[in-house]
Amino acid sequence: MLAINYTTLRDNMKTYMDKVTDEYETMVITRKDNKNVVMLSEESYNNLVENIHVMGNKANFDWLMESKKQLDSGKISIHELEEVDFSE
The missing domain is CATH 1.20.5 (Single alpha-helices involved in coiled-coils or other helix-helix interfaces)
Structure with missing residues (x-):
């Protein structure tokens, strides 16, 4: 499982989305006030x-x-x- 902040994701969206779909990674996008989001492939x-x-x-x-x-x-x-x- 990867954890990255929102800004890093925004700046490298395609790279991280490819990692999620191609490598079956689950990604936690960290945000302020612990309002995190999990990204996984369909x-x-x-x-x-x-x-x-x-x-x-x-x-x-x-x-x-x-x-x-x-x-x-x-x-x-x-x-x-x-x-x-x-x-x-």
């Missing part, structure tokens, strides 16, 4: 929102944790997938 934001949604639903969370437990204990099976032609 991709990171969407991922964060999706994780909050999935993990915020108890049924989804329990299902994921059970699946992880099965994977960690070696209870897995491998299946061959068949391509389906939906035009038929």
Whole structure:
């Protein structure tokens, strides 16, 4: 995570925005009176929102944790997938 002040960001906006999007950096823009702002890429934001949604639903969370437990204990099976032609 990077922290820069507002003036530095303003003077180097493109450079810092590229760093956020290309290097998946999260940036804290510091401001007076501790009114800081966090900048992150849209991709990171969407991922964060999706994780909050999935993990915020108890049924989804329990299902994921059970699946992880099965994977960690070696209870897995491998299946061959068949391509389906939906035009038929």
